[in-house]
Amino acid sequence: MPILQSIADEIGLSILSKAPRDAHLLILQRGFRLVAYGQSTLVLVQYLNKLNISDFRIGLFMTLTLVGDVLGSLVLTLFADKWGRRKVLTIGCGLMVSSGLVFCTSGSYFILLLAAIFGVISPSGNEIGPFKAIEESTLATLIPKEHRSTIFAWYGLFSAFSASLGSLTAGHITQYLQNEAFWSEIDSYRFVFAMYAMWGIIKGGLTLLLSDRCEVDGASAQQKANPPGEENSRDGTADQVPLLERGENGQPAPIPKEPPRNALGLTQETKEKVITLGLLFGLDNTASGLVPLSFVIYYFSTRFSLDPGTLGTTFFTTSVVAALSNLVAASLSRRIGNVKTMAFTHLPSAVFLSMIPLASTFTVARALLIARFCTAQMDGAPRSAFLANYIPDKERTSVMGIINVVKTICQSFGPSVTGYLAGRGWIRFSFMAAGAMKASYDLMILYFFSKASIQ
Template identity: 30%
Template sequence: MHMPSGRGAVSFAIRLSRRLLPAGVGHAAWIILVSRGLRGFCDGFIAVLLPAYLLSLGFAQLDVGLVSTATLMGSAVATIAVGIVASRFPHRRMLTLAAILMAATGIGFASLSTLWPLLVVAFVGTLNPSSGDVSLFLPLEQARLAEAASGNARTALFARYSLVGAVSAALGSLAAGLPLWLAAHAGISLLAAMRAMFLVYAATGLAVCVLYTRLPRTRSHATAAPPPLGPSRHIVMRLALLFSVDAFAGGLVVNSLLSLWLMQRFGFSVSAAGQFFFCTGLLAAGSQLAAAPLSRKIGLLNTMVFTHIPASLCLIGAALAPSLPVTLTLLLMRSAMSQMDVPTRTAYVMAVVTPVERPTAASFTSVPRSLAAAIAPTLAGGLFSLGWLGAPLLACGALKIAYDLSLLAAFRHIKPDEGANP
């Protein structure tokens, strides 16, 4: 089959993407989805390569945790900043600046070899050590997607956005094995090959920047600040506290640290870790798709709790498992269940507050999660450096089970407005 080139290829991509998008979606949506796919692909291989790269530079396990903490903390600060200034500037300008920052982040990690400069780049840059998108791109892209569709088309569009991110990250995990192949066949060192992958990350940032320049212009307009919490204040505060516990626990086993754990305990190669995270990424994507029909049958809260607890038990079992096959089986089972609470958590928050409180409730429950998750990787890296390899996994599983039981006890009598779910 002959594929068009040049402008023809762009036109072909636009026509194809529009067929894949729900009806009623604006022109900007395909650009956002393609950009999300490119970024997700890079996030997939970076999360696997990051610990191996830092160890190759001579850093300790604690340093891997510090870099992961810096990336997550910087993302949390950037998300807060974007929330403050996003209404004052055109989204296209802010997205192109974020893409340029992505390119600079890749160049910085490819060229620097000492800890403190890398920590600075990690904090101000766009690197993502986790399985989900935690960068400043997320609120900007979601805001632009919200303008590109309405009603049921908007819900379908956000579902495709999440699916594209999950599948592209899974595919990116496979690319983490490319440096080993280059070292074996191209006559270059493994460290140089890993540096080249960060240059690929930088080049992708430039490609994303070009895509963003094709976004239609929209008029920027100042918006009023979200109203303060009213009758749902107590509910939102309790949810924010519990969600922060869950996020802190999840920060103990972000993908970069789980990759480090597999390498340290079982001698996993980077390519083997990439293949494993490809499988977990696909399972996680499937679990998010299964969350909606399951929640319709058993409810949002029950879906959050009764899929999360078995996933946490699998993580604890993996930490204690005597062999690699048993460990991988348990981790794969965890991935098939652990992400079902992601869409249901957002839907639950929106369903237990009044409509006017939803923007504020979303902020109050998401920002503390980001800050709590940022603290944990340094602690996990310190535990690794002490030789307590299984401790972060055990702590994560125990904390998540405590979170789930506390969530069920605190909210089992609160009936959400199911009709308000997004």
Template identity: 25%
Template sequence: MMAGDEWWRPIPQGVSRDALWILAARGARSFADGFVALLLPIYLLELGFSAFAIGSIITSTLIGSALLTLWAAIIANRHPRRRMLLAACLLMAATGVGFALARDYWPILIVAFVGTLNPTAGDVSLFLPLEHTVLSQTVEPRRRTALFARYSLVGTLAGAIGALAASIPDLAVDWVGMPRLAAVQLMFGLYGALGIVSLLLYRPLSQAVEAPSAGRQAPLGRSKGIVYGLMALFCIDAFGGGFFVQSLLALWLFQNFGISVATAAAILFWTSICSAISYLLAVPISERFGLINTMVFTHLPSNICLILVPFAPDLATAIGLLLVRSALSQMDVPTRTSYVMAVVTPAERPAAASITAVPRSLATALSPLLAGYLLTVTIFGWPLIIGGVLKATYDILLLIKFRKLRPPEEGGAQTGPHQTGG
């Protein structure tokens, strides 16, 4: 286990330079994700789209990201990881340009499908499994959870600052009289520019990030049952989360409370700060109580808070519930990633990362369309209630199925095909 006084360090000991480049690139991308997730519904509303049309575009972004991630997983053993990351950055740059120029529904839908736009509070793009695999190779197992906590921390803090940056178009309108639509389009251009910045940060990655052996490998071996079981449960969690992705949560706040973009940005900023703190706290808690217990017993109360949000009598109460939820809900992110990487063999990690990420993205993609339809029928927060119930169901099933399957660093036995749960 990691020494008890290391969880608070900005960077865990023994982290390579490659890991630092990955963390820096994650920060640049998450900053971009932070403002586009909030500006996307604003932009589409400005163009005259309905809540259902907005939901369909968000669904398109998530389905496209999932299929792209699946394709990347299929060819991952035949192409250098660094080259794939650089190609993903070029696609990110093209996505920003496409959104900045498109105004009609079908062009926007197509760009959303083939691009890298991320309407969620987390990362659902093809960058994720590639970075997870690389990071797992750059640190010893007992410090893995701490490194993934910093990876999530960097992403969340950068995303929080990005959410604040979503108010820049309003400032441009007030200060220089720029048309609101043009100001938002410039922000999508900035998103594309940050794709180029990410490319420059990935370029120095060394040969150490590549697969240890060349040639084609079987995606999964003896850990297949474990990975598929986790995948199924993660899909339930992701399907529930898709009902209130960042863009849809912002849309619901706009509709229900009539808040401004600056107010929405402030709410999302502070919820992100709460999440960022929770990433660091997840490390000592998981060392004391185990990865699965940390995932479940922090995630379940957060989902109860989420279910209560639509019943809040005023904005202040809703914000309070969202803050409490954010302080608890994200402790499962670094622990979940660390758990998946720990219970499979090193050779299986790229496949495990993709197999657990791609179906999550597909499951997340289905629910925004339903949520968008519900928001056209009523402004009551049914998407939040449905999402919270589904995610709570995931927590309970995860505890029942995997509580007794512990990774080696927690004292568990080596995983095998017979070990599929508790």
């Protein structure tokens, strides 16, 4: 039917269906990873709290977890193209499994902290580890430029929906185990971390199914197997294909020299781009660090005395709303560009975020939370597409890894601050400060990049 076809074209379903098999596998494995993140995030702070760990030490735990992720992620993403992207993704899955196993068997603060620092545990529900940078760089390699924003939108949709499914299932599973199976709260939370390890194993299996095309030299290897001009040789026109470009005097044109690169493999031009992007994304993630999802859940749980089932349903709803918003973002970016979509959709969410602690009832607070998530993640797909288009192919994986590390560093300071404020009953100031910082980021990203030639 023409109407259904037009809808499919508008939301990018046709483009998704024609994407390579590897792209589907990357989207699917991220979905399983975000289910794990959604489940663990719902119970992480409450689990640590039941182990009689103070709010300040919980905040410190989350900060050190993010700091510990920085070095490992930086090394893995910088060398992913040399070592092999699939190999690095598999290593990340192993770290994810090991962290889940430690969390479901140990109650020691320091052992859990070591597992979080050297493994993969998301304290905020956001991405952690080397996965996202490598996956997005690989998708940019597999997908034509004109279709990237659409594929990244579906990539974001599946991840957001998976995170919401994780929140929903974790809430109801723990409530069932506590109320029906009469498990202790600690044991019910540990069961969630056992599931976390299981999702890591499944993700690892999907990673092993990826083909050579995902590697940085996958396309070039394919070109070597079918060199340009080979098809022409079959019809006798191979000799018409020039081997070298000719200059005006008939001599071979000089081959352009590669620009000098620094120790990280970046040119001076790319370095300047990274500095600007790093400062702006750093501001946004500093704000995100003040309101990690674990502490938002903790705030709603303590402020309104909610049971795990209600918490799970609430954050399932917000995540579903956020997931569906990705499709709207893809449509907007095709019309007004990636940068304007990033700024105009993210700004309202910053305002709603700062208003949440002003709500005196759960109904109002939930409405503000849902309103925030209506646009909070709409900037994700356009931002990924913008970075993929803005950064040269040879430097994309390294740059995305560096940007993610900068974002993680900036985000790592927030939980300690919020933990300190929560311990004194001032957690509302974290919401207000985060909203103001995010609004500032939106205005600056619009100012610096709205007229960029490559979006």
